[in-house]
Amino acid sequence: MGTETDLTIAEAQLVLFSPEGLIDEDLWHRAATKLRQEAPISWVDAEGVTPFWAITKHADVLEIELHNNEFLSEPRCILGTVESDANLKRDGHLVKSLVQMDDPEHRLHRNVTSEWFLPKNLAKLEGRLDELADEALEKMRAAGGEIDFAADIAMQYPLQVILAILGLPESDYGLMLRLTQEMFAPDDSDFKRDEDAMAGLMQTLMDLFNYFTNLTVDRRANPGGDLASVIANAQIEGNPMGDKETLGYYIIAATAGHDTTSNAMAGAMKALLDNPDQLKKLQDDPSLMGTAVDEMIRWTSPVKHFMRTAARDYELSGVTIKEGQDVYLSYWSANRDEDVFEDPFAFDITRSPNKHLAFGFGVHYCLGAMLARMELKALFGKILPHLASVEQAGDSALTKSGFVSGVKRLPIRYTLK
Numbered sequence: 001m002g003t004e005t006d007l008t009i010a011e012a013q014l015v016l017f018s019p020e021g022l023i024d025e026d027l028w029h030r031a032a033t034k035l036r037q038e039a040p041i042s043w044v045d046a047e048g049v050t051p052f053w054a055i056t057k058h059a060d061v062l063e064i065e066l067h068n069n070e071f072l073s074e075p076r077c078i079l080g081t082v083e084s085d086a087n088l089k090r091d092g093h094l095v096k097s098l099v100q101m102d103d104p105e106h107r108l109h110r111n112v113t114s115e116w117f118l119p120k121n122l123a124k125l126e127g128r129l130d131e132l133a134d135e136a137l138e139k140m141r142a143a144g145g146e147i148d149f150a151a152d153i154a155m156q157y158p159l160q161v162i163l164a165i166l167g168l169p170e171s172d173y174g175l176m177l178r179l180t181q182e183m184f185a186p187d188d189s190d191f192k193r194d195e196d197a198m199a200g201l202m203q204t205l206m207d208l209f210n211y212f213t214n215l216t217v218d219r220r221a222n223p224g225g226d227l228a229s230v231i232a233n234a235q236i237e238g239n240p241m242g243d244k245e246t247l248g249y250y251i252i253a254a255t256a257g258h259d260t261t262s263n264a265m266a267g268a269m270k271a272l273l274d275n276p277d278q279l280k281k282l283q284d285d286p287s288l289m290g291t292a293v294d295e296m297i298r299w300t301s302p303v304k305h306f307m308r309t310a311a312r313d314y315e316l317s318g319v320t321i322k323e324g325q326d327v328y329l330s331y332w333s334a335n336r337d338e339d340v341f342e343d344p345f346a347f348d349i350t351r352s353p354n355k356h357l358a359f360g361f362g363v364h365y366c367l368g369a370m371l372a373r374m375e376l377k378a379l380f381g382k383i384l385p386h387l388a389s390v391e392q393a394g395d396s397a398l399t400k401s402g403f404v405s406g407v408k409r410l411p412i413r414y415t416l417k
C-alpha cells in the first residue's frame with residue numbers, strides 16, 4: 001500500500017466516511033493516511049451530513065473512548081444523513097440498545113448480560129463452535145474445490161453461533177441472515193430492500209420488531225438457559241426492562257454478533273491469500289493462532305466507526321471540541337496508525353503487542369470480543385490444517401457500507417487433505 005496521495009484534505013474526508021469510499025480499500029487507506037498525517041482532528045462539513053470532527057489517530061480515538069462522561073453516545077452514535085439526524089432528533093430512537101446509551105442507564109443495561117459473556121460461561125460454547133467449524137469444513141469438501149468463502153462460509157458461521165446463543169430455531173436462519181445484512185448495509189445493492197435506503201431500513205426494523213416481540217412473549221412464558229431468556233426476563237432496578245430496550249438488546253446481540261465477525265473471517269481469509277508466507281507460517285505453527293486472530297481483527301476492523309457527542313467543551317490534542325459537536329471515531333484508521341503499529345500495512349500474524357481498537361475501548365468495549373476471538377480460532381483452527389492448497393479464484397468485492405463492512409465476495413479454489 002502506497003501512502004502517497006494527491007487527494008486534498010476535503011477529498012480525503014469524503015473518502016473516509018462515504019460508503020463509496022469504503023469499497024476501494026487502497027484509496028481509503030491513502031485518504032486516512034493523509035488525514036492522520038496532516039489533519040488528524042479535522043472538521044468535516046460536507047453535503048448531506050451534519051458536520052462533525054473526523055478523528056483518525058489512535059491516541060485521540062482512545063482518549064475520547066476513555067472519557068465517556070465528556071463524550072456521549074446519545075444522541076448520535078453512528079453517522080447518518082441530515083435527514084435521518086433530523087428524524088432522530090424529532091422521534092428519538094425507535095429501538096434503544098447499549099451502543100446508544102450513556103451511564104448510568106448504560107451500566108444498568110450492560111449488567112444484564114455482562115456475566116453471560118464472561119469466559120467461564122462462553123467456555124460452554126466451545127463444543128458447539130467446534131461442531132459448526134466441522135460443518136463448514138464439510139461444506140467446503142462437498143463444494144468440490146471452489147466456493148465463495150465470504151458468502152458461503154464466513155457469512156454463515158457467526159450467524160449460526162448467534163442463533164445458538166439466543167436459542168433460536170435453525171428454520172429462522174435465512175430470515176435472520178437477510179435482516180442483519182439489510183440492517184448494516186442498507187445502501188449496498190446486494191442487500192438493500194428498497195431504492196430509498198431509509199425506507200428499506202424501516203421495513204427491516206419492523207420485521208425485526210415483530211420477530212423479537214414474539215420471542216419475548218415466548219421466553220417470558222417458557223424461560224430457558226439461553227441469552228434470549230436472560231434478555232426477555234431482565235430487571236432494571238427491580239422493574240422489567242422497557243420494550244424499546246428489550247428489543248434493542250436482541251437486535252444488538254443478533255446484528256453486532258453477526259456481520260462484524262463474518263467480515264473479520266472473510267477479510268482474514270483474503271489477507272491470508274494475499275500474504276501466502278503468513279498463511280504458511282500459521283499452518284506450520286498453529287500455536288500462533290492467538291496473535292493471528294487479533295491481527296485478523298486489526299487488519300479488517302469490521303466496525304468502521306462509532307460517533308460521540310461532546311457534553312462540554314473539550315481540549316483534544318490542542319483542538320477545542322465544542323459542547324454539542326460530534327466526533328467520528330475511525331477505528332480502521334486508528335488501527336493503521338504509524339505511531340502505534342510498526343509497519344502498520346504489513347499483515348503480521350505474530351504481531352505483539354497488538355493494541356488495536358477494532359473492539360472499541362472503555363465502557364462500551366465490545367461485549368462479544370471474547371466470543372468473536374473464539375469463533376475465528378475455531379473456524380481457522382479447523383480449516384487451515386486441512387488446506388493443502390488455496391488461491392483466489394476471481395474478483396473479491398467489499399460491502400458498500402460506512403458502518404460495518406468488509407469482504408462480501410471471495411471466490412477461492414482449493415484442495416483439501
Ligand code: HEM
Pocket residue numbers: 065098099100110252253256257258260261264297301302303306331357358359360361362363364365366367368369371372
Ligand atoms: C470481530 C468481531 C467484532 C467486532 C470488530 C466488534 C466491534 C465492536 C465495537 C467497535 C463496538 C463498540 C465499542 C465502543 O464503542 O467502544 C462493539 C460493541 C458491542 N459489541 Fe461487538 N464486535 C464484534 C463481535 C461481537 C460479537 C460476536 C458480539 C456478541 C454476540 C458483539 C456484541 C457487542 C455488543 C453487545 C456491543 C455493545 C457494547 C456496549 O455498548 O456496551 N460484538 N463491538
